[in-house]
Amino acid sequence: MEENILEKVKLETLPKTAKMFLTMFLIVIACGYLMAILNINTSMGLLRETYVPGEKVQFEFGGSAYENIVSHYRGSVNDAAAYPGMDLATMTSTSHTHFIAMGMMMFCLGLVFLFTNTLPEWLKKFVLVDSFVAVIIAVSAFWFIKYVSGAGAYLMMFSGMLLGFCVMFETAVPLYEMWLSKVCTPPSPDGEPEKGAYEAKTEAGEPAVKEGGK
Numbered sequence: 607m608e609e610n611i612l613e614k615v616k617l618e619t620l621p622k623t624a625k626m627f628l629t630m631f632l633i634v635i636a637c638g639y640l641m642a643i644l645n646i647n648t649s650m651g652l653l654r655e656t657y658v659p660g661e662k663v664q665f666e667f668g669g670s671a672y673e674n675i676v677s678h679y680r681g682s683v684n685d686a687a688a689y690p691g692m693d694l695a696t697m698t699s700t701s702h703t704h705f706i707a708m709g710m711m712m713f714c715l716g717l718v719f720l721f722t723n724t725l726p727e728w729l730k731k732f733v734l735v736d737s738f739v740a741v742i743i744a745v746s747a748f749w750f751i752k753y754v755s756g757a758g759a760y761l762m763m764f765s766g767m768l769l770g771f772c773v774m775f776e777t778a779v780p781l782y783e784m785w786l787s788k789v790c791t792p793p794s795p796d797g798e799p800e801k802g803a804y805e806a807k808t809e810a811g812e813p814a815v816k817e818g819g820k
Contacts, residue, residue: 676756715776737772
């Protein structure tokens with residue numbers, strides 16, 4: 607029953623209006639995800655901006671990812687002003703926002719991705735489930751870094767890679783199927799595309815009575 611429902615809707619056969627709507631949604635979500643990556647890099651000090659009035663803005667990458675992530679959550683003895691650490695209230699607020707926002711984003715992306723048929727079924731299931739698992743791992747890493755060990759930074763970087771993997775598939779595959787994939791109609795023995803009984807009778811001029819009619 608579940609498989610039949612998903613097979614009834616194919617992205618490549620959607621009306622152009624629906625394709626344009628879903629395409630703009632996927633593009634906006636992808637841009638938002640890229641901005642989230644940029645926000646992580648700037649908030650944790652991995653990317654810094656230097657500006658002097660009258661001169662060009664300069665960007666520089668600073669420190670290791672591991673050290674900056676740990677300092678962001680636990681604070682830094684060497685640079686307490688830049689890295690004061692996160693208190694319990696901030697941790698709770700950040701976790702709440704990430705669970706709701708990221709959960710809704712992955713749900714909406716997964717809803718479109720459900721109706722794709724390009725990938726093998728096992729990979730499709732993995733992407734759908736892994737997207738939510740990555741969110742849980744990422745938020746759990748916040749607390750692990752703060753209250754257990756800085757080694758949780760590796761867990762956070764791993765979850766980021768998993769999430770990026772899922773977002774890539776959940777945006778690229780639907781876009782491919784909507785605009786590049788073609789619907790193939792199996793040919794009949796004489797080389798012509800097969801027609802249903804209703805269409806064949808209608809073209810022949812015969813009265814086509816649907817099942818259940820008189």
